[in-house]
Amino acid sequence: xxxxxxxxxxxxxxxxxxxxNTTPPPSSLVVPDASPSPFSxxxxxxxxxxxxxxxxxxxxxxxxxxxxxxxDHMYQMSLMALIAPDVPGLDRNKCIKMxxxxxxxxxxxxxxxxxxxxxxxxxxxxxAEALEYMCEILGVGxxxxxxxxxxxxxxxxxxSSPEAKFVKDxxxxxxxxxxxxxxxxxxxxxxxxFRSTAGKFQTEIGKxxxxxIVSRRNHSSREE
Numbered sequence: 001x002x003x004x005x006x007x008x009x010x011x012x013x014x015x016x017x018x019x020x021n022t023t024p025p026p027s028s029l030v031v032p033d034a035s036p037s038p039f040s041x042x043x044x045x046x047x048x049x050x051x052x053x054x055x056x057x058x059x060x061x062x063x064x065x066x067x068x069x070x071x072d073h074m075y076q077m078s079l080m081a082l083i084a085p086d087v088p089g090l091d092r093n094k095c096i097k098m099x100x101x102x103x104x105x106x107x108x109x110x111x112x113x114x115x116x117x118x119x120x121x122x123x124x125x126x127x128a129e130a131l132e133y134m135c136e137i138l139g140v141g142x143x144x145x146x147x148x149x150x151x152x153x154x155x156x157x158x159x160s161s162p163e164a165k166f167v168k169d170x171x172x173x174x175x176x177x178x179x180x181x182x183x184x185x186x187x188x189x190x191x192x193x194f195r196s197t198a199g200k201f202q203t204e205i206g207k208x209x210x211x212x213i214v215s216r217r218n219h220s221s222r223e224e
Contacts, residue, residue: 034143050107057111105130169206172197
């Protein structure tokens with residue numbers, strides 16, 4: 001038989017009050033929404049739209065017909081990162097993001113190539129300033145999209161992480177794959193592109209993919 005409730009038992013109202021404690025959690029546990037506002041998102045995307053219409057400067061200088069855009073280049077690199085084999089210690093998702101943003105500042109400054117006579121240090125400074133302007137639109141606070149893009153870009157520029165080294169390789173792989181396409185499709189002689197990347201790949205995947213492209217180029221030239 002159940003014991004009768006003692007006179008000291010809490011009343012139903014006090015029990016409900018105790019079970020529905022509405023004391024807010026400590027502020028340190030509250031994560032603010034760092035996503036951009038609709039205005040900021042569309043403002044940022046409107047700038048990035050220029051990446052779809054700005055042609056890659058290196059191909060323009062070589063009189064390639066209908067050359068790829070900067071967005072074309074980054075999209076192809078992102079696909080490369082997506083299909084790449086898993087490698088211990090390599091964050092493939094980070095590589096995909098890095099590929100998407102590594103040339104994003106060119107939306108404002110365009111592509112800078114050696115014939116432009118601009119030092120690498122100054123070119124990097126121009127890109128950093130353009131990136132800062134773009135990311136401030138999204139917000140650069142903790143957890144913000146702008147901060148994430150900035151960190152990815154800086155990592156790529158420093159070429160210090162495994163992901164940066166891999167994406168640097170993808171940048172070169174995409175370039176020689178595109179060069180092969182222009183050679184086959186337009187009869188261009190782009191040997192200087194292949195020579196400029198030879199021996200500069202940092203990862204085993206990059207070396208293997210570049211070797212496959214060069215092998216296909218050599219096979220194509222033997223058939224002519």
